[in-house]
Amino acid sequence: MSRKKRERIAAALFLLPDGIGLLTFVVIPMLLSIGLGFFQISGFGSYEWVGLGNYERMMSDPLFWDSLKVTGIYVVVLVPTLFIVSLGLGLLMKQKLPGTGIYRTLFFMPYVISLVVVGLLWQFMLDTQNGVVNKALRAAGLEGKAWLGEPSLALASVIAIMVWVMMGYYMIIFLAGLQEIPQEYYEAARIDGAGPWTTFRTITWPLLRPTSFFVLLMSTVAAITGGIEVIFVLTSGGPANGTSLAIFYIYQQAFMFGEYGYAAAMGSFLVLIMVLCSAVVFKATKGGRFDDGDQ
Template sequence: MSSVAAQDHRTPAAPAPARPRRGPGRKQREWIAAGLFLAPDAIGLTLFVGVPMVLSIFLSFFQVSGFGSYEWIGLGNYERMIADPLFWDSMKVTGLYVVILVPVLFCVSLGLGLLVKQKLPGMGAYRTALFLPYVISLVVVGVLWKFLLDEQVGAVNRAMRAIGLEGESWLGDPTLALGCVIAVMVWVMMGYYMIIFLAGLQEIPKEYYEAARIDGAGPWTTFRTITWPLLRPTSFFVLLMSTVAAITGGLDLIFVLTNGGPANGTSLAIFYIYQQAFGFGEYGYASAMGSFLVLIMVVVSAVIFKLTRGGRFDDGE
C-alpha cells in the first residue's frame, strides 16, 4: 500500500520540450535569394521586352491607320512582306552587314584584349580610351563621323589631300557607304567586347603559360593550345551577342550617317521597318516585318548555339 501510495503521489513528468521549427533548407534559401536578385531584371524584361513583342505579333495581323483604326487582315501583312522587293533588298544589306561586321569586330576585339592584357606602363589609360566610344551615344558618334567623313571639309579627305591623294565621297558612294558604317560600328563596339575578352583571358590560370614557356612553346603555339581552347566560352558569348546586336542595332547610327542611302545601300532591315512604322504609319506591316526579323534572330542564335555545342567546349571534341 505504501508503495502504491507513493506512486500515486509521484510528481508528474515534465512535458518534452517542443522541437524548434526548422526554417527553409539551404537549397531553398538559395532559390529564394536567386529569385530576389533576378526579379527586378525579369520584371523589366517582361514589361519592356516580352509584352511589346507579344503586342507586336498581335498587331501584325491588323491593318493599322495613323488615326488609330484597326482592321483584321490575317496574314495580309506577311503576304505583302513576301512580295515587297525593298524589304528583301534590306535583308540582303543586313546579311552583308552582319557577315562583314561580326568577324571583323570579333578579331579586332580579341586582338585588343590580348594587347591590353599586357602589364605595360599606362595600360589602364589605353583601356579607358578604347572603351570610351562605347559609352557615347550613337547619335553623337554619327554626328562626329559624318563631319569627319564629309567630302568637302571632312578631316579624312583633308588628310588624304595633304599627302597628295584624292578625297572620296565616303558616305555618298554606294560602294563605300556600308563599309564606312561598319568601320564606325567596329570603332564603337570594340571596346565593350575587348573588356569581355580581357575578363576571359584573366580567368586562364597563369600556371598553364608558365608550363608552356618551360616546354619552349612560342607565342602562336601558346595561343593555339592554351588561350584559344580556354577562351572559347567567352568567344561563344561574343559571337552570339555581336550577331544579335548587328541584326537589331545601328538604327540611330544609320539614321544620322546616311539615312539609309545612297540608293538604299545602307538601308538595313531594322531601318526599313522604322521607316514603314514612323515614316508612313504602317504599324501593322512594320510589326509583321519586326516579327519576322525576331524569328530570324532566334534561328541564327540557335544555329550559333548548335555549332558551338551549346557553349560547351571540351578539349579533344
C-alpha cells in the same frame, strides 16, 4: 518549413524583380508586336484585321528583301571584323605595357558616347569636301572619296564606324576572359618551349571559347538590331538604299509612313532570323562548352 523549401522561396523572391521587368518590358511587348502584325493600323488608331496580309505584302516587297541583303552583308563583315579587332586589343591590353590603363579608357570611350553624336562626328569627318579624312588623303597625295555618296563606300564606312564604337566594349569582355585563364598553363608551356602562336592555339583559344561564344552571340544580335541612329544621321538609308538595314526599313515603315502593322510583321520576321542566327552561333561554338578532348 524545410530548409529546401525556404531556399526555393528565397530564390523566387530574388528572381521576382527581374522576372517582372522581363515580363513587362520584353515578353508582353513582344507578344503585342506579334499580334499587331495581323492588323492594318491607321494613323487615327483604328485596327483592321488583315490576317496574314502583312506577311504576304512582306514577301512581295522588294525593298524589304533588299534591306535583308544589305543586313546580311553588314553582319557577315561586321561580326568577324569586330571579333578579330576586339580579341587583338584584348591580347594587347593583357600585356600590361606602359600606359595600358589610358589606352583601355580611350578604346572604351566610343562605346559610351551617344550614337547620334557618333553619327554627327563622323558625318563631319567623312564630308567629301571639308572632311578630315579626305583632307588627310589629299595631303598624302591621294584622291578623296565620296565616303557617304557611294553605296559600297557608305556601307563600308558604317561598318568601320560601328567597329570603332563597339570594339572597346568587347575588348573588355575578352580581357576579362583572358585574365580568367590560369597563368600556370602559360608557365608550363614556356618551360616546354612553346612559342606565342602555339601557346595561343593550344591554351588561349580553347579556354577562351565561352567568352568567344558570348562575344559572337551579342555582336550578332547587336549587328542585326542596332546602329539605326548612326545610319539615320549619316545616310538615312542611302545612297540608293545601300545602307538601309532591315531594322532601319522597319523604323521607316512604322514612324515615317505610319505602317505599324506592317512594321510589326517585319519585326517578327526579323526576330525569327535573329533566333536562327543565334542558333547557328550556338552550334558553331557548341554553346561555349568544352568537349572532353578540349580539356
